[in-house]
Amino acid sequence: MNRTRHFPAALAAASLSAWLGVVLPCSNAYADDAPSPCAALKRIVAAAPGGLSSLTPDDGKGVAQPYGDDAQCSAGHGSYQCMWTPHHDAGSNADALQAVAADVASCLPEATHNQNSPARQHFYVGAPGKRTEITLAPTGSNKLRLVVSGK
Template structure:
C-alpha cells in the first residue's frame, strides 16, 4: 500500500514539476475569431461604433495579418493591416476576408465583388450598416464598417 502511495505521489510531483517548467502557450483558440469580431462590430452599428476599442476589430485581420491598426469614430469603425506573404496578392487576401464576412454574416447582402472593392450591407435604408473592404496602397487592406 505504501508503495502505491509512493508511486502516485511521485507521479503527481513529476506532473506538477513539468507543468511548472513549461512556458505558457498561446493556442489558436486564444485569438479572437473573425466571426466574433465582425459580429461585435456590426452589433454596435449604426449608433454605437464609437464605443468600440481598437482591439475589437483585430480578430478580423488576425488570420491574414498581424499589424492591424483599428479605430472608431461616431459613424465608422475601420482597420488597416498588411496581409501575410502567404496570403497571396492583395486581391486574394481581399477575397478571403470577404469570404469571412459572407460566412459570418449570412444576412448581409454582397452587392459589390471586385478585385478593388468588396461591399456588403445589412439592414433597411435609414438603419443600414455598410461593410467595405478595399486595398490601400501597395500592400495593405482596409475594412470600414459604417452606419447610417
C-alpha cells in the same frame, strides 16, 4: 475493500491530469489554429449604426489577425475602420481581400454581398435608414482597409 485501495491511485491520476493541464495548457494547440474573426466582426456590426464610436482600436484587430499582424483600427462617430498589411503567405492583396470577404460572408450570413471585385468588396446588413455597410478594399500598394459604417 478493493474500492478503497484504488481510490488513492485514482486521486493521484486525477491530480497528475490537473497538473499537466496547468503546466501544458497549449498541449492541444496546432500551428494552423488561427483565431476566428467572427467574434470581432459580430461585435463591430452589433455596435452599428449608432454605437461605433464606443468601440476600441482592439475591437477590430481580430478581423485582421488571421491575415496580418499590424492592424491599426479607429472608431469615429459614424464609422469604424481597420487597416493592415497582409502576411506574405496570404498571396496578393486581391487574394487576401477575397479571404476576408469570405469571412464576412460566413460570419454574417444575414449580410447581403452586393459588390465582389478585386478592387472592392461590399456588404450591408439591415434595411435602409438602419443599414450597416461593410466595405473591404486595398489601399496603397500593400494594405487592406475594412470600413464598417452606419447609414
